[in-house]
Amino acid sequence: MSDVRHVLVLPDRDTAEEVTELLTAGFALPEEPRLVRDALAGEDDAEDAQWLLVLEDPAGLLDPAELEAVATAHEGWIEE
Template sequence: MRQLLVFGEREDAEEVAETLGEWFPGLGVPRVVRETLAGEDDAEDAQWLVVVEGLHEQALGQVDELVERYDGWREPE
């Protein structure tokens, strides 16, 4: 199942992606993508997503703790 980790800052998303790549080397480094909020013209209102595929259910608690440290959240897709 794919997980989307959502952050307000690009740097936070990149740090989390690198950390997850270290914690779960079999997954590689997850992609970081920019998502503009619907209806928003201001580029400052974009969210940054870390796209993670292949995580085991047991790892989600650990991932949630990491994401919360960076004021983000996880959305299963």
């Protein structure tokens, strides 16, 4: 199987940290998810940033539909 990376886009850091805890507790993750701040193009204000939650899934075991449901429940989405 090829390595898979899932990227959840979330509206703010608090939400991203909450989703990280939820996923870590509820899914068998091979490693800790990475949080990455993604400033919107042309915006300098820290409030205008999305947070990316990057999940490495080398065995391809995580269900993208389940991840999408978690992201959507927290006002986010999963990048394809």
